[in-house]
Amino acid sequence: MGRRAAIGKAAFLRHPGAVNDPDEPATDPQLAAFRRSIDNIDAALIHILAERFRITQAVGRYKAQTHMPPADPERETRQIARLRQLAEDADLDPEFSEKFLRFIIDEVIRHHRQVQGD
């Protein structure tokens, strides 16, 4: 049995009868193309988030040294208003942008509390 036939057989065994089965990316070129773009974007998001947490960890150490509280509700209100506006301009659901920032800030405050030993 040649290599192509072996691959074809393996795919068949994994997904009997599936042509457009999304578990098998190779069977649908359009879906595979979408997913390559999503994977590139996700790598960018992970690296930008890593940089954001590098900065907020520095903020956490600075707040602990200068005895500032970990959370800052006024700052958060300003951030949410700004991101909702940016989201609207970029055609992203503003509700989602707010949920997203809340999700990130909750993680940041958890880090700050760890630094301050609360």
Next chain:
Amino acid sequence: MGRRAAIGKAAFLRHPGAVNDPDEPATDPQLAAFRRSIDNIDAALIHILAERFRITQAVGRYKAQTHMPPADPERETRQIARLRQLAEDADLDPEFSEKFLRFIIDEVIRHHRQVQGD
């Protein structure tokens, strides 16, 4: 009263006794600098997320047309493993990267279900 004195008085009235109060970004130049970087990063995140949802909305329409299910657990497993590795390489908590992807995917699946009218 000169302009500087007026600003000084306004800051005093808003935050009596506060020098390092984080509600007042102008009073702490180091914190203000950190926050300008965070704000730039957040604008980048919002725009990248907007692009990600543009693609996943196209995926949603495509899946509805071709009668594919909205969720794809095998694809998600592969995505999580990949992002955890990228996160580790970028010095980001892999647990957080997994929570983050789950948060995004939940929103995507909600969109796909809306398109399919579930």
